Amino acid sequence: MNTLAILMSAFILSIVGLGFFIWSQRSRPASTTTDGSEVIFAKGELGHPESITQSISTAHGPAASDNLELQARVRADASTAQVVFFFYCCAFVWLLVASAAGLTASIKLHSPDWLVSQAWLSFGRIRTIHLNAVAYGWAPMAGLGTALFIIPRLLKTELVGARYALLGAALWNAALVSGLGSLAYGVSDGMEWLEIPWQIDLLFVAGGALVGVPLILTLLQRKVAHLYVSVWYMGCALFWFPILFFVANFPGLHHGVEAATMNWWFGHNVLGLFYTPLALASIYYLLPKLIGRPIQSYNLSLLGFWGLAFFYGQVGGHHLIGGPVPGWLVTLSIVQSMMMILPVAAFTVNQHLTLKGHLSALRHSPTLQFLCLGGLMYTASSLQGSFEALRSMNAVTHFTHYTVAHAHLGLYGFVSMVFFGAIYFVVPRITGRDWPWPRLIAAHFWLAAIGIAIYFVSLTIGGWLQGSAMLDESRGFMESVALTLPYLKGRSVGGALMALGHVVFAAHFARLLIGERRRAQGTASPLKTATGAL
Amino acid sequence: MSNPDILPQQRRENPDPEERTTPVPWPVLALAAALAAFGVDYISHADLGAPSAWGDGRSLAELAGDKPVAGAKLDGGAIYAARCTACHQATGQGLPGVFPPLAGSEWVAGKPGTLAAILLHGINGTIKVNGQSYQGAMPAFGASLGDAEIAAVLTHIRSQWGNAAGPIGTDTVAEVRTRLADRTDPFAGGDELAALP
Numbered sequence: 001m002n003t004l005a006i007l008m009s010a011f012i013l014s015i016v017g018l019g020f021f022i023w024s025q026r027s028r029p030a031s032t033t034t035d036g037s038e039v040i041f042a043k044g045e046l047g048h049p050e051s052i053t054q055s056i057s058t059a060h061g062p063a064a065s066d067n068l069e070l071q072a073r074v075r076a077d078a079s080t081a082q083v084v085f086f087f088y089c090c091a092f093v094w095l096l097v098a099s100a101a102g103l104t105a106s107i108k109l110h111s112p113d114w115l116v117s118q119a120w121l122s123f124g125r126i127r128t129i130h131l132n133a134v135a136y137g138w139a140p141m142a143g144l145g146t147a148l149f150i151i152p153r154l155l156k157t158e159l160v161g162a163r164y165a166l167l168g169a170a171l172w173n174a175a176l177v178s179g180l181g182s183l184a185y186g187v188s189d190g191m192e193w194l195e196i197p198w199q200i201d202l203l204f205v206a207g208g209a210l211v212g213v214p215l216i217l218t219l220l221q222r223k224v225a226h227l228y229v230s231v232w233y234m235g236c237a238l239f240w241f242p243i244l245f246f247v248a249n250f251p252g253l254h255h256g257v258e259a260a261t262m263n264w265w266f267g268h269n270v271l272g273l274f275y276t277p278l279a280l281a282s283i284y285y286l287l288p289k290l291i292g293r294p295i296q297s298y299n300l301s302l303l304g305f306w307g308l309a310f311f312y313g314q315v316g317g318h319h320l321i322g323g324p325v326p327g328w329l330v331t332l333s334i335v336q337s338m339m340m341i342l343p344v345a346a347f348t349v350n351q352h353l354t355l356k357g358h359l360s361a362l363r364h365s366p367t368l369q370f371l372c373l374g375g376l377m378y379t380a381s382s383l384q385g386s387f388e389a390l391r392s393m394n395a396v397t398h399f400t401h402y403t404v405a406h407a408h409l410g411l412y413g414f415v416s417m418v419f420f421g422a423i424y425f426v427v428p429r430i431t432g433r434d435w436p437w438p439r440l441i442a443a444h445f446w447l448a449a450i451g452i453a454i455y456f457v458s459l460t461i462g463g464w465l466q467g468s469a470m471l472d473e474s475r476g477f478m479e480s481v482a483l484t485l486p487y488l489k490g491r492s493v494g495g496a497l498m499a500l501g502h503v504v505f506a507a508h509f510a511r512l513l514i515g516e517r518r519r520a521q522g523t524a525s526p527l528k529t530a531t532g533a534l
Numbered sequence: 535m536s537n538p539d540i541l542p543q544q545r546r547e548n549p550d551p552e553e554r555t556t557p558v559p560w561p562v563l564a565l566a567a568a569l570a571a572f573g574v575d576y577i578s579h580a581d582l583g584a585p586s587a588w589g590d591g592r593s594l595a596e597l598a599g600d601k602p603v604a605g606a607k608l609d610g611g612a613i614y615a616a617r618c619t620a621c622h623q624a625t626g627q628g629l630p631g632v633f634p635p636l637a638g639s640e641w642v643a644g645k646p647g648t649l650a651a652i653l654l655h656g657i658n659g660t661i662k663v664n665g666q667s668y669q670g671a672m673p674a675f676g677a678s679l680g681d682a683e684i685a686a687v688l689t690h691i692r693s694q695w696g697n698a699a700g701p702i703g704t705d706t707v708a709e710v711r712t713r714l715a716d717r718t719d720p721f722a723g724g725d726e727l728a729a730l731p
Contacts, residue, residue, distance in 0.1 A: 003582040011577055015570050069549045071537060078538035153550055229553060288551035298553040300562065331580040335573040342566050349562055428543040473608065 079158035081430040087145030094137025099499035101130035120184035142419035143278035147234040155222035161214035168210025175203035193267040229301040233281035240273040268316035279418040296353035307343030318389035337389035344382040366441040370421030377413030402463025447501030455494030462487025610690030626695035634663035637695035650710040659723025681707040
């Protein structure tokens with residue numbers, strides 16, 4: 001049998017198999033409850049969007065009639081508060097470090113003579129520090145912190161072994177500090193996303209395991225019959241990431257072209273099978289909670305989840321288009337990149353139908369603003385990524401700033417926005433303090449949104465022109481470099497706004513910690529917060 | 535089990551969410567079918583037979599992108615740097631006694647047809663340049679460079695290092711290529727070249 005026949009039959013069989021599998025799962029909630037939408041949704045809360053103008057009486061209405069739900073939630077929070085707080089504190093630190101490094105790298109691209117006296121400040125190192133501080137600092141700390149908060153709530157149980165998670169986080173951060181230190185010193189493994197030396201990766205593995213195992217033990221302690229969609233995403237992210245990280249960093253396993261293939265298998269999967277599910281799970285949990293409606297369709301959730309789980313693992317090969325890798329591998333990854341449109345559409349339609357008619361909640365909830373922008377950017381960056389995988393478009397965009405713009409639309413416009421929103425929601429629940437200055441939240445939102453818009457538009461245009469110039473035989477290579485200069489400056493402006501937003505965010509967090517703690521007194525606690533961050 | 539205090543923030547939020555069992559909207563199913571059809575179509579048209587070492591099998595012409603439009607020029611300097619500098623050097627001075635210079639060479643500034651013939655078929659024999667004899671082998675580029683590329687690199691060397699001869703057009707190279715189409719061996723040296731029309 002020839003390669004084409006094998007590839008074609010494998011594709012068709014797997015698609016049909018996946019379809020049957022999802023179809024077989026579709027009626028699960030109905031089998032445990034007569035009417036999911038009534039039973040699973042707590043009494044008295046339908047039609048009560050959470051808002052800052054909520055009066056005390058309505059706030060107590062659902063609580064009084066559904067006390068068990070509230071108590072389970074409070075117990076879950078009590079078991080996670082300390083560890084989530086630690087994760088978030090680390091996330092803030094890495095966010096600031098990553099912003100400073102990223103902005104420095106960005107400025108160096110159009111002002112190459114700036115900060116050249118120190119080796120560790122040279123572009124090759126500071127850009128790598130930026131990437132690793134985001135990839136192993138900010139994103140996992142914020143994402144895992146949110147997962148630690150949400151999973152016990154959804155399982156109606158307490159986190160098992162929070163102390164181990166705390167130790168794991170400490171190890172993880174120690175690993176990251178030494179990893180970034182070694183990059184700054186100039187020691188690296190030399191592959192993008194996998195720069196940190198494998199000796200230090202051992203610490204990450206130990207730290208990650210100490211964070212992951214308590215969550216798995218918590219899953220075993222669950223007190224619910226049906227797992228909510230957020231649990232699928234978060235649970236699987238915790239299975240997928242260790243496998244990715246371990247295989248990719250194992251020394252001496254991959255060589256040459258194989259190493260490049262593995263490199264992009266890891267580089268792309270860590271986005272799609274770790275950050276993406278953590279952020280999607282946060283949206284699936286927070287969006288319906290904030291507007292007080294159930295998610296529109298369990299069936300769409302299934303399609304979105306299993307589609308991502310199945311297709312995503314195969315898309316990394318589109319980074320190797322034109323490289324000396326087997327044609328079937330690249331072709332399959334292009335096709336599966338396009339197939340990713342399906343789970344993205346399922347997620348988008350699901351959130352859209354859930355939110356339909358409740359857009360007014362956006363005005364009152366800053367968390368929801370971040371989540372909605374993040375959700376939209378998920379759709380946008382995913383669709384863009386699917387088409388970028390096509391050979392015709394890849395020929396222009398590969399090896400240009402266009403790809404960098406796309407990566408930031410995904411990891412900042414989508415993932416970071418969602419984590420910002422989640423942190424704004426979670427912090428008051430774990431500290432008992434409300435965000436003191438709601439206007440700073442708005443400032444953060446607009447700085448981040450306008451910053452990423454400038455960033456994305458500049459680099460997308462600049463990258464496309466750069467790619468077109470590189471393909472034109474009649475123009476020299478230096479021309480393709482020089483023409484990007486104004487767009488690189490635009491990127492620095494956007495990046496500076498984003499970094500400023502992060503400073504506002506971190507300062508607000510510090511102010512919240514210094515401020516007076518507002519604690520509930522018994523059941524008759526008035527809603528002290530007049531305006532606030534949910 | 536001790537019950538922790540309930541925070542106002544926890545009290546004022548909605549209970550944890552759940553999902554309704556609404557069926558998948560038909561446009562999403564239609565999209566799924568359309569994407570699967572695209573996948574089958576894309577795979578069936580993919581070129582999978584090429585050896586891996588060729589990458590994804592795109593030819594040089596496809597990778598080169600748009601063909602140069604009229605008026606745009608091939609970069610003769612780049613071709614010179616890639617193909618010629620190993621012997622004739624970036625300075626065009628060659629290596630004394632081993633490789634003849636192009637700077638100030640009477641052959642470079644001479645008849646365009648002869649110069650094109652040298653590039654197309656190469657030399658294997660004695661050639662006198664600037665009064666000095668060279669005994670060496672100039673490889674043939676007729677098979678690896680197109681007419682436009684040969685014209686570009688010839689135009690380049692005729693305008694560098696103090697040379698000031700006029701450009702050579704693609705048609706000149708094409709004409710010589712046709713005229714000498716039967717030739718398989720390199721030229722035997724300067725005498726044979728001088729005899730060319």
